[in-house]
Amino acid sequence: MLIVLVSLGSIVYGFTLLEDAPITGNKCIGFGVIGIFLLAMPLFLIFESRGKKMKDYMLTDENIRKMKNPKSDR
Numbered sequence: 001m002l003i004v005l006v007s008l009g010s011i012v013y014g015f016t017l018l019e020d021a022p023i024t025g026n027k028c029i030g031f032g033v034i035g036i037f038l039l040a041m042p043l044f045l046i047f048e049s050r051g052k053k054m055k056d057y058m059l060t061d062e063n064i065r066k067m068k069n070p071k072s073d074r
Helices: 002-017 022-048 061-068
Strands: none
Touching: 002 022
16 A cells, blocks of 8 residues: 555656656656556555466356356356
8 A cells, every 4th residue: 555655646746846857757757657557556466366266267168158057056
């Protein structure tokens, strides 16, 4: 959560700096975007997918049959 807040703060701060110091503003925006998409998003996906079976989310023949006949697997 801290990474997301710092990244969003960096993006907002970068937009406030754009008129006075465009190079520094663009760097702050870039670091904020990197923080969100290269740090926060992978960490979120790792923590949320822990303990889940990836086979349940894949399109296999078995899962296609379950989708076509939802009443038969009860």
